[in-house]
Amino acid sequence: MKWLEMSTENCTVQRTLDLVGEKWTLLILRDAFNGVRRFDDLRRHVGLSEAVLADRLRKLVAAGILKTVPYQEEGSRTRQEYRLTGKGRDLWPVIVALRQWGETYVGSPEGPMLDIRHSDCGSAVRVVVECVEEHAALSPREVTVRPGPGARPRE
Template sequence: MQWLDTDPENCPIAHTLDLVGEKWSLLIVRDAANGVRRFDDFRRHVGLSDAVLADRLRKLVGHGVLETRPYRDAGSRARLEYLLTPKGWDLWPVLLALKHFGETHAGDPRGLMMEVRHRDCGAPVRLVAECAAGHGALTSRDAVATPGPAARPLTERSGAGRAG
């Protein structure tokens, strides 16, 4: 079966985009990965209205990307802070890939806006796709995508499915 003969309905890329594929959700995940926890801080840093931010946070919590934890500042009512779950942290390489793409193709000519470095040695972190058999780092020219065991044949009924 060739790629164009597969039904994209169960594509993991499409499912991921259903969860976090719009700009604001990924920017919230970016900020959460960088230590932002509180509603007011997300609103101030990401620049969203209360209604849009509340909706995105609710969806990210509902999908298990973020979890809430109560906190209470002295003299204030109890509130929630938002933390990445293990599922949310699994998006960290995606953020690195988007950061790399942005720096390469839409970066600020003055240099990097954010550096990501190894906590122990201080060296820059880079994202690498590598062969599981130990053949080292790969480029897109070194890899090929083929339908896997969950691939289903495209039928007339499913021909209008999503792209993945």
């Protein structure tokens, strides 16, 4: 079965994009990875309306990507912080890959906004696709893609 003969209704890329494929959702995740946890801080930094932010946060919590944790500042009512779950932290390579591509093709002439380095040795961090046996970085031309067990014929 070839790609165009397969149904895409159970495609994991499509399912992932259904959860995190909106621009604002990815920007919320970017900020969450950089330690922004509170609604007002997210709204101010990402620059979107309260309604849109509330909707995206609700979806991310429902999907198990973020969780809410109560906090209370002195003299104020209890509010919720939004923290990444394990499922959410597993999206970090996706955000780093988007940043890496952006720095290469649409980056600022002044250089990157963020400089991501390995804490132990100080080297720059990058995302690669590698073979699990040889641990070597691969290009799309060096891989073979075949239908998996979840592939279904297109109707």
